[in-house]
Amino acid sequence: MEELPVPQNIKISNITCDSFKICWDMDARSKERITHYFIDLNKKENKNANKFKHKDVPTKLVAKAVPLPMTVRGHWFLSPRTEYTVAVQTASKQGDGDYAVSEWSEIIEFCTA
Numbered sequence: 001m002e003e004l005p006v007p008q009n010i011k012i013s014n015i016t017c018d019s020f021k022i023c024w025d026m027d028a029r030s031k032e033r034i035t036h037y038f039i040d041l042n043k044k045e046n047k048n049a050n051k052f053k054h055k056d057v058p059t060k061l062v063a064k065a066v067p068l069p070m071t072v073r074g075h076w077f078l079s080p081r082t083e084y085t086v087a088v089q090t091a092s093k094q095g096d097g098d099y100a101v102s103e104w105s106e107i108i109e110f111c112t113a
Helices: 028-033
Strands: 008-013 019-025 036-043 061-064 070-073 083-093 099-101 108-111
Touching: 008 083, 008 108, 019 083, 036 070
Parallel strands: none
Antiparallel strands: 008 019, 019 070, 036 061, 036 083, 083 099, 083 108
């Protein structure tokens, strides 16, 4: 099976104190294979922390593949005026219930209102 596309050009918009919208570019030919998005959101700690904190973090949101932009709210109890980092990967649920996943996207930073 060919590899799943890595989300590109991630954009965060409509940021409030407890929600945001996220969207990204994706290869149109791959869309029908993608069943879920994994979104990994973390509070931004000091800048010298390990950059690869997103690798195997169990705190990711698994969302069904819905049309973008997708609104994220309530899942993490976002705090106002707080800096976060977010990364995304695409996933395809397999027949055995496991997921085939893409590489993680670039890490984006944003601050809640």
